[in-house]
Amino acid sequence: MMISFILNGQEVASAAKANERLLDILRTEFTRTGVKCGCKEGECGACSVILDGKLVNSCMVAMGYVEGSTVMTIEGYRETERFAALDRAYASVSAVQCGFCIPGMILASECILAKNPKPTEAEIRAGISGNLCRCTGYNAIVKAIGLAAKEGEGLW
Amino acid sequence: MERISKSIKKKDHESKINGSALYVDDHFIDGLLCGKILHSAKAKARIAKIILPELPDGYLVVDKNDVTGINRVAIIVHDTPVYAEDTVEYVGEPILMVVGPKDTEVEKIINKIVVVYEEQIPVLDVRKSDTAFFHYNYAKGDMDKALAEADHILIETFQTGYQEQAYLETQGLIAYPQDGRMTVRGSMQCPYYVHSAVAKAIGCDGKDVQIIQDVTGGGFGGKEAFPSILACQVAVAAKKANKPVKVIFDRREDMEFTSKRHPSVSTYKVAIKNGEITGMDIDVLFNSGAYTTLSAVVLQRGLICANGVYRIENLRVAGRAVKTNTVPCGAYRGFGAPQTFFAVEIMMDHIAKEMGIDSLELKERYMVKQGDATSTSGSYHFHVPLPEMIQRIDELTDYRAKRKLYKNQIGRYRKGIGLSMFFHGCGFTGSGERDIIKAVVKIRKNADNTVEILASNADIGQGLKTTFCKIVADTLGISYGQVYIHNPDTDRVPDSGPTVASRSLMTVGGLLQRAAEKLKKEWQDGEEQVVEEHFVEPDFVIPFSLTDFSGDAYPTYSWSVNAIEVEVDTLTATTKILGAWGIFDVGVPIDMNIIVGQMEGGFLQGIGYASMEQMDYNDKGMIRNNSFSDYIIPTAVDVPNLVTEIMNNPYTHGPYGAKGAGELPLVGAAPAYVEAMENALDANLYKVPFTPEDAMEILQEVNK
Numbered sequence: 001m002m003i004s005f006i007l008n009g010q011e012v013a014s015a016a017k018a019n020e021r022l023l024d025i026l027r028t029e030f031t032r033t034g035v036k037c038g039c040k041e042g043e044c045g046a047c048s049v050i051l052d053g054k055l056v057n058s059c060m061v062a063m064g065y066v067e068g069s070t071v072m073t074i075e076g077y078r079e080t081e082r083f084a085a086l087d088r089a090y091a092s093v094s095a096v097q098c099g100f101c102i103p104g105m106i107l108a109s110e111c112i113l114a115k116n117p118k119p120t121e122a123e124i125r126a127g128i129s130g131n132l133c134r135c136t137g138y139n140a141i142v143k144a145i146g147l148a149a150k151e152g153e154g155l156w
Numbered sequence: 157m158e159r160i161s162k163s164i165k166k167k168d169h170e171s172k173i174n175g176s177a178l179y180v181d182d183h184f185i186d187g188l189l190c191g192k193i194l195h196s197a198k199a200k201a202r203i204a205k206i207i208l209p210e211l212p213d214g215y216l217v218v219d220k221n222d223v224t225g226i227n228r229v230a231i232i233v234h235d236t237p238v239y240a241e242d243t244v245e246y247v248g249e250p251i252l253m254v255v256g257p258k259d260t261e262v263e264k265i266i267n268k269i270v271v272v273y274e275e276q277i278p279v280l281d282v283r284k285s286d287t288a289f290f291h292y293n294y295a296k297g298d299m300d301k302a303l304a305e306a307d308h309i310l311i312e313t314f315q316t317g318y319q320e321q322a323y324l325e326t327q328g329l330i331a332y333p334q335d336g337r338m339t340v341r342g343s344m345q346c347p348y349y350v351h352s353a354v355a356k357a358i359g360c361d362g363k364d365v366q367i368i369q370d371v372t373g374g375g376f377g378g379k380e381a382f383p384s385i386l387a388c389q390v391a392v393a394a395k396k397a398n399k400p401v402k403v404i405f406d407r408r409e410d411m412e413f414t415s416k417r418h419p420s421v422s423t424y425k426v427a428i429k430n431g432e433i434t435g436m437d438i439d440v441l442f443n444s445g446a447y448t449t450l451s452a453v454v455l456q457r458g459l460i461c462a463n464g465v466y467r468i469e470n471l472r473v474a475g476r477a478v479k480t481n482t483v484p485c486g487a488y489r490g491f492g493a494p495q496t497f498f499a500v501e502i503m504m505d506h507i508a509k510e511m512g513i514d515s516l517e518l519k520e521r522y523m524v525k526q527g528d529a530t531s532t533s534g535s536y537h538f539h540v541p542l543p544e545m546i547q548r549i550d551e552l553t554d555y556r557a558k559r560k561l562y563k564n565q566i567g568r569y570r571k572g573i574g575l576s577m578f579f580h581g582c583g584f585t586g587s588g589e590r591d592i593i594k595a596v597v598k599i600r601k602n603a604d605n606t607v608e609i610l611a612s613n614a615d616i617g618q619g620l621k622t623t624f625c626k627i628v629a630d631t632l633g634i635s636y637g638q639v640y641i642h643n644p645d646t647d648r649v650p651d652s653g654p655t656v657a658s659r660s661l662m663t664v665g666g667l668l669q670r671a672a673e674k675l676k677k678e679w680q681d682g683e684e685q686v687v688e689e690h691f692v693e694p695d696f697v698i699p700f701s702l703t704d705f706s707g708d709a710y711p712t713y714s715w716s717v718n719a720i721e722v723e724v725d726t727l728t729a730t731t732k733i734l735g736a737w738g739i740f741d742v743g744v745p746i747d748m749n750i751i752v753g754q755m756e757g758g759f760l761q762g763i764g765y766a767s768m769e770q771m772d773y774n775d776k777g778m779i780r781n782n783s784f785s786d787y788i789i790p791t792a793v794d795v796p797n798l799v800t801e802i803m804n805n806p807y808t809h810g811p812y813g814a815k816g817a818g819e820l821p822l823v824g825a826a827p828a829y830v831e832a833m834e835n836a837l838d839a840n841l842y843k844v845p846f847t848p849e850d851a852m853e854i855l856q857e858v859n860k
Binding site: 031033034035036037038039040041043044046073074075078083086087090091092093094095096097098099100101102103106121122124125126128129130131132133134135136137138139140141142 | 163165166168169171172173174175176177178179181182184321322323324325326371372373374375376406407616617618619747749750752753756757758759760761783784785789791792793795796798
């Protein structure tokens with residue numbers, strides 16, 4: 001039986017088994033390689049995607065669960081105006097270093113702002129606390145999300 | 157702020173933020189096979205027999221017998237086998253690789269292989285090892301006399317633990333044979349290191365090997381030497397299979413079996429006479445693990461830093477990097493310096509307590525200044541900005557007042573503040589740059605007046621593509637957009653040396669500046685032109701001799717003062733970091749955002765090292781902390797108040813005044829944190845990481 005879901009706005013179907021990881025299927029079957037694999041244990045957040053409006057670690061999601069749901073990866077999100085605002089903000093403070101955490105971090109940023117368009121610094125920090133970054137020390141990322149909230153007012 | 161420091165959009169920003177950047181695991185090549193390593197399960201054993209299951213079609217096993225060149229990895233000393241021979245020396249040593257089309261099937265085969273070991277007794281305790289891979293010593297003044305005449309001698313021992321680089325992208329490489337040549341591509345810092353290693357292992361001429369760095373998800377030293385080992389294994393497999401082979405480590409494999417920071421034990425014997433420090437007799441022990449990898453040079457740097465930033469008249473330093481049957485340690489940001497800077501800074505704190513004065517007052521009495529001799533009788537040729545850094549830290553934190561305020565606290569919550577002062581020697585230790593690396597860069601001007609930089613240094617997140625392009629564009633007086641640099645490919649770029657030792661920007665960036673100056677003079681619109689530059693040692697340097705351990709170990713130093721303030725909950729023994737402040741002098745920043753990002757990221761890694769990153773092995777020699785659940789690294793909520801400031805102290809011999817930056821911010825966090833904990837707990841402490849469990853032990857002692 002095929003598993004049907006909406007991936008980045010398009011209806012797709014996968015022949016994956018119900019117990020396969022969403023992460024692996026997104027990367028191999030759908031070549032959405034913007035979804036990164038950092039640990040496969042739900043600890044690092046590099047494989048974050050937005051599933052039915054919620055940030056999840058796609059390594060912790062079984063394909064069986066995905067049937068009928070909506071999945072957004074960086075490949076879909078990058079087409080949005082909200083992404084453009086985050087992109088500008090991250091660039092202006094050079095918040096991207098090695099980049100491996102960044103697709104997940106951007107989707108985490110979206111989920112923070114979607115819930116709360118004017119987050120405090122503490123709320124931003126809590127919102128990305130499931131996404132590990134080893135390069136930046138987080139300050140630049142926190143600053144970028146705050147900037148995007150300000151500059152992109154009305155988008156969220 | 158200097159004009160060049162004004163930040164610009166990073167060259168690699170776009171592709172990384174929109175997810176289109178291709179890291180090694182993002183490449184799908186036709187006929188690509190997946191490889192997985194079978195690691196030793198024993199710390200020391202003879203391999204009696206390996207029983208293989210029947211292999212399905214298309215699957216093969218690769219081991220020592222398939223190494224067509226020499227079964228050793230070319231690092232500094234060639235002792236690491238590509239694949240294990242008759243014995244294994246640590247848990248994790250690669251025995252063989254299973255290769256085939258499906259990763260799940262490869263995994264199944266690995267699980268069915270039976271290795272019959274004849275176990276031997278491993279050496280796991282670093283203090284009980286009688287194999288010193290490397291030992292060095294140096295001295296100045298008369299240490300014996302200082303000890304004999306001392307009216308007080310303090311002897312203390314300090315320990316530091318492993319630190320795992322924990323780059324977000326694990327180790328991974330792809331190898332593919334093509335037209336009689338072998339190409340290896342993937343995550344790495346040093347393409348030419350990998351190049352030499354692969355040529356030796358498969359037994360071919362260097363011209364038949366091509367190494368390409370893919371977008372790399374962090375390195376921090378962990379991708380300095382380790383990719384050379386993995387590349388040999390993957391290349392041997394690809395050669396046997398005659399197909400492309402990809403190996404991507406899973407996180408547990410990466411944490412357990414790849415190189416990390418050397419654990420250390422340092423003993424300081426300090427001679428004190430009439431309230432003055434008259435000598436330090438220092439013994440340093442690094443746990444090298446089972447093979448040598450980079451231990452020689454890590455130990456050298458550690459020893460050079462053993463007396464910290466202090467003028468000590470009589471000094472004797474001896475150090476050993478010893479073999480144990482544990483995972484080989486290697487490079488990690490700081491490279492031996494965090495271990496000894498931790499020891500000497502805490503030693504100074506304890507000496508001050510003995511003398512009844514505050515540690516900062518003692519440190520200020522002994523700290524070096526321009527013109528003073530270094531530990532190895534070289535010279536601090538340039539301005540040492542420690543006094544103004546201390547003043548700035550005091551303005552930011554009210555340090556001196558808080559040190560007094562936090563004495564003799566009672567109650568559940570107790571605060572503490574601590575300070576460290578330190579340097580990082582910029583570039584390779586000793587004469588390596590001049591005698592071994594001999595860096596070469598090229599820049600090529602195309603007919604359309606765009607300019608390409610050709611260098612072997614890898615952008616691993618530290619912003620090298622951006623800063624290199626800024627230097628060349630500014631020197632040529634052309635736009636930033638006109639200059640570009642691709643990821644290094646050894647078929648196209650000269651060997652400008654490895655991406656290590658805080659050298660890339662200062663040394664290679666300096667060569668690029670000179671190359672650009674040359675090109676500017678010769679510039680002809682619409683013509684193709686290539687210019688080349690070679691490393692020349694600055695003429696002020698006092699040549700370093702490794703046999704005497706004397707001379708300028710580094711041409712110059714980056715400087716820093718850190719302060720960290722904590723609050724300990726004495727009921728739960730948990731600690732909140734109230735603030736972490738760092739003032740950094742890395743010369744002129746070539747890009748302010750990039751430098752601030754380096755300082756913040758490095759500082760937080762240092763705080764992790766100090767406070768939470770605990771890794772150890774059990775009595776069988778197996779690493780226990782092999783996942784992000786067991787090895788905790790800082791998240792965005794752990795140190796919300798992390799403040800860095802850049803002090804502009806131009807280095808006359810660096811490009812635009814820049815010097816080494818990448819490693820500095822990690823070096824001093826541990827002593828600042830532990831001194832803060834001492835202040836809060838009113839106890840002397842001797843180790844990092846200093847975890848809540850350690851705090852609990854201290855609190856229980858006090859309550860007895």
